[in-house]
Every structure is written in structure tokens, then in C-alpha cells.
Amino acid sequence: MSIVIVGAGPAGTRAAEVLVGAGVQPIVIDEAPDNGGRIYQRQPNGFHRTARALYGFEAKKARAIHEAFDKLRTSIDFRPRTLAWNLRPGVIDTICDGKASAMPFAQTILCTGAMDRVIPLPGWTLPGVFTLGGSQISLKAQGCAIGARVAFLGTGPLLYLVAYQYARAGAQVAVVLDTTPFATKAAQAFGLMRGGATFAKGLYYIAWLRAHGIPIFEGVTPLAIGGDGQVESLSWRDMNGNMHEVTADAVAVGFGLKPEAQLADLAGVPFDFDPVQHNWVPRKDRSGQTSVEGVFLAGDGNGIRGADLAEAAGARAAWAVLAARGLAVDARAVAHLDATLGAGATFRAALERAFPFPAKLAADMADDTILCRCEVITAGELRAAAKEALATLPPSEVNRAKALTRVGMGRCQGRVCGAAAAEILATTLSCPIEQVGRLRGQPPVKPIPILPAEAA
Structure with a gap:
């Protein structure tokens, strides 16, 4: 029976790498046309922007993930453009280019990633409103901005990163509005410094935006997105109660991330509420193994920890799969991965407290x-x-x-x-x-096409 890895981002790539190194050929599926996940998403054929232009400070990491996956292509069964829309005991239901199939597995590693958390506000359904993640995908995968004059609203590191990426790409950033007060972030300074280079890059993005005259407001209360048939403005209230409005033809919004854990839910994995992340996360042990036989978890789909720790978690879950199959395990590699994941937990906790979900x-x-x-x-x-x-x-x-x-x-x-x-x-x-509680997962976890019989 096969090992199926769902997701070819940082976690899925490193999981496949460990399995191939042990002489096992996994099936790797991903919705996208190629590997990389959202953070290291590859540009389409015919696009020739440099890694530095696409990924900024993360260019070296992106290249490493891409090169690692390219070396694996002949040793794995890679199935791009494939959506896993349901999971039942021992079977993942998928659809690729309109054709459905049932994929049996002995073990599966779910590396399903995360998505933006959204808080609706008046006008959020207007054309021109995107999530932060969607805005980033537009820039990376299509080479275009969501608007000519974009306002950024939300909280979390992604807010400043995407605003910075848009400004560097030539888009006009109208304003960056952060719902978290500065004092809340400052209170977590000690824990944030544990992030080393990651923390330093975050400070750089903010400093760069300010140095280039882009207004940043912290501790804001968003009021409404205005417009007649499309986005025209964004209004908010500052910490002193003063009202503001800025003109914009697009708004990117996101209040942190949440795991895309629907497949784990359908598998019957129990969930726990994480008060620090303010998220429901599927329950697993430190190796990524769940209480459901054959189901393993890695990456942000089992709790938001970022791309670097997703790589470590993917490799760790793969070693757990090998152990479950009775194959040899490199104890030193496992110990190193456990130490890496444990060390990263302090920084991630500080990050979540510094940018809390504005419940x-x-x-x-x-x-x-x-x-x-x-x-x-x-x-x-x-x-x-x-x-x-x-x-x-x-x-x-x-x-x-x-x-x-x-x-x-x-x-x-x-x-x-x-x-x-x-x-x-x-x-x-x-x-x-x-x-x-939380809304239970239901199949299909994402919309799927239903074709006429003659077209199927």
C-alpha cells in the first residue's frame, strides 16, 4: 500500500526527501501546478523573474526547496493539479483536471498548509477585496498586483511582508493598518528576539515601509470598505478615537492564519483549542502521528509554526511513517528535528501573543x-x-x-x-x-467541478 503526501510545500518536500532516502516511493499530490506551497510558489511557465525578485530574503530557502524537489521528481509519483477533497479510512478522494479518483493509502502525511483568517466588515464583499494570502499569490503566480493603490488591513507578520512585497514590486501602498497596538507587540520583545533572523527581517520590513513614506497605523479599529460596485476607500478609527479614510482601489485583509485541517477532521482526528493561537488544531504527538491509524500531520495544517518549522515537521513525520512500517530510523536525525521543533515553539508562542487574533x-x-x-x-x-x-x-x-x-x-x-x-x-x-466549538469538516472540503457525463 502507498504512502500519500498531501501538499508539496516545505513540509511535503522534506517528508518526501526522507522517504526517498529510505528507499520508499511516495505519491505526492498538490492542488498547484508545481511544488513550493504558497510561500515558495513557483512562477508559471513563461515567467522569468529572479528568485530574489519573487521571494526577497527567502530566495535562498525557496531555491533550496525547489532544488530538493527537482531531485526527487524521478523517485516519487508527483501528481500536480490534484485536489484532495475527501478522506475516509484508507482512501483519499481526489480530482485532477475534472477527473475523480480514489487513492488508497497505508499511511498519509497531511501537509495541507494554512489560510488567512478573515473578519468581515461592511464592504468586504466588494470587488477588489482580497486576503493577504490571495494578494501574495497574485504577485507571485500571476505577476500582477490586486490594484494600483492598495490598502493593507489586519494583523500578523504577513501584513507587513505583503505590503513590503507590493511596494517593492512598484504598487502604490496607500496605508498599512494593524489592529494590534504597539504596546502588545513590545511586551513580547524578549520572546520575539528568540526568532533571530526571522525577527530581524520583520523589523526590516516595517522600517523599510516607514522610510519610504508609507503610513502605518497600529491599534486601529476598521470601520468599512467603501465603494459603488468596487473598492474606492477604507475607513478606520485610531487608538484616540479619531476617524480616518483613505482612497484605494483594492484592499488586502488578513488577521493571522488558521490551519487547513479539514482532511484531518474527516479522518476522525480529535481537535484541541489552542488558546495562544486562538485556533482549533488537530491532535498529534511530537512526531506528527495522530490517534487515527495511518494518518500523520506536518506543517501549518496542524498548527501555525511557519515555513522553517514546517520543513522540520515534514521530515519528522516521514521518520514516524518509516517507524510505523518497521523500517530503519536515523535516531540522530530524529533527535535533531525534535530539538529544532522544540526550540521554535518559544518564538512562535511569542509571535502569536504579539499579534493576537482580534476576537x-x-x-x-x-x-x-x-x-x-x-x-x-x-x-x-x-x-x-x-x-x-x-x-x-x-x-x-x-x-x-x-x-x-x-x-x-x-x-x-x-x-x-x-x-x-x-x-x-x-x-x-x-x-x-x-x-x-468549531464547524465540522464536510466533503468536499473545497468546491469541485461536476461535469456532464459526456464531458467526464
Whole structure:
């Protein structure tokens, strides 16, 4: 039976490398046309920008991942443009170029990555609003900006990185709005310094933006994205209560990252709430092995830790797979990986505390704001349903609220609105966010094409 690696980013590449080194040929699948993941996404054929232009300070790491994968191509069964849309015992259901197939496995390493967390605000459904990750993909994979004058809103290291990348690429950055106050970040300075070069690069991005006259506001409260049929402006309130507005034809927004853990959910892996990340994360041991036989996890899909630790986690999970198959394991390599992962945990915890998810912003969302864009459900409709049902059928967790209102029942399966919906529900019910739970994964985890019989 096969070993299937889902995802060919940093974690998947290093997992495949360990397996091939042990004489095992894994199947590696990825939605993208090639490897690299989102952070090291390769440019399309016909594009010839340098690695430095594409990846900046991460060019050396990107080249290393690409070169490692290129060396593996003849030793693995690589299947690009392949979406894993369901996972059942021993089988991953996939679709590639419109053709579905069932892929049996003995072991699978899920390296499914992460996505932006979004907090809806008035106007967020206007054309011209993108996530930070989507904005970065546009720049890397298509070689274009999302607008000529772009405003950046959110919190977390990715906010400053993407703003910097856009400014360096020649786009006009109208403003960078960070919901986290400076004092919150400063309080984590000691832990952040444990990040070494990573922390230094973050400081550089901010300093570069300021030096080039790009306005940065911290501790803001976003109010609305304005426009008639498309983005025209972004308004916010500063820490002193003053109102501001800036003109822009595009807005990039993101409030940290969340694991893309739907396949782990479908496999039956238990989840725990991580109060530091303010995320639900699938449960695994330090090697990446879960309580579900044959299912292993690596990378940001099992908790946000960044690209460097994703590489280590991918290699560590591969060694765990080899041990499960009764094959030889390099104890020194495993010990080194465990030490690397342990050392990185302190920095990651400080980073999450320095850029916390602004839960109150989600909980205080205006009633008329569209919360679930797939089903066009407002925040007020979710609150009203929760209050109305309290006397008879308490919506004690978010999946019951989903049944009552259809929040999270659309094409994205709650991947976009789920985090904010849980915050609204917890506030309405006056209970901890852990108590309302998370939207359970449902197949297909992402939209899939349904072709007529004659086209299939």
C-alpha cells in the first residue's frame, strides 16, 4: 500500500526527501501546478523573474526547496493539479483536471498548509477585496498586483511582508493598518528576539515601509470598505478615537492564519483549542502521528509554526511513517528535528501573543454586516437565531447554529466565516469560545467541478 503526501510545500518536500532516502516511493499530490506551497510558489511557465525578485530574503530557502524537489521528481509519483477533497479510512478522494479518483493509502502525511483568517466588515464583499494570502499569490503566480493603490488591513507578520512585497514590486501602498497596538507587540520583545533572523527581517520590513513614506497605523479599529460596485476607500478609527479614510482601489485583509485541517477532521482526528493561537488544531504527538491509524500531520495544517518549522515537521513525520512500517530510523536525525521543533515553539508562542487574533472585533461586528457571504447571512441574523432558540433548543455550539441559520453551509464550508461566527455566538451566549466549538469538516472540503457525463 502507498504512502500519500498531501501538499508539496516545505513540509511535503522534506517528508518526501526522507522517504526517498529510505528507499520508499511516495505519491505526492498538490492542488498547484508545481511544488513550493504558497510561500515558495513557483512562477508559471513563461515567467522569468529572479528568485530574489519573487521571494526577497527567502530566495535562498525557496531555491533550496525547489532544488530538493527537482531531485526527487524521478523517485516519487508527483501528481500536480490534484485536489484532495475527501478522506475516509484508507482512501483519499481526489480530482485532477475534472477527473475523480480514489487513492488508497497505508499511511498519509497531511501537509495541507494554512489560510488567512478573515473578519468581515461592511464592504468586504466588494470587488477588489482580497486576503493577504490571495494578494501574495497574485504577485507571485500571476505577476500582477490586486490594484494600483492598495490598502493593507489586519494583523500578523504577513501584513507587513505583503505590503513590503507590493511596494517593492512598484504598487502604490496607500496605508498599512494593524489592529494590534504597539504596546502588545513590545511586551513580547524578549520572546520575539528568540526568532533571530526571522525577527530581524520583520523589523526590516516595517522600517523599510516607514522610510519610504508609507503610513502605518497600529491599534486601529476598521470601520468599512467603501465603494459603488468596487473598492474606492477604507475607513478606520485610531487608538484616540479619531476617524480616518483613505482612497484605494483594492484592499488586502488578513488577521493571522488558521490551519487547513479539514482532511484531518474527516479522518476522525480529535481537535484541541489552542488558546495562544486562538485556533482549533488537530491532535498529534511530537512526531506528527495522530490517534487515527495511518494518518500523520506536518506543517501549518496542524498548527501555525511557519515555513522553517514546517520543513522540520515534514521530515519528522516521514521518520514516524518509516517507524510505523518497521523500517530503519536515523535516531540522530530524529533527535535533531525534535530539538529544532522544540526550540521554535518559544518564538512562535511569542509571535502569536504579539499579534493576537482580534476576537472582540469579530464579536462586535455590526448586525447588518454580511457574515457568511456564501449564504448571505448577516451577523444580526446569527445573533437573532441564537437568542430566539435559547429557550427551546439552545445553540450550544456552532454546528447547531449552522443548522438554524445556514452560516457556514456554502461553498467554502465555513473556512472563511467560521472563526468570526464562533466569536459572535460565544458573545451572544456569554460563554467561552472553546465551548461553542468549531464547524465540522464536510466533503468536499473545497468546491469541485461536476461535469456532464459526456464531458467526464
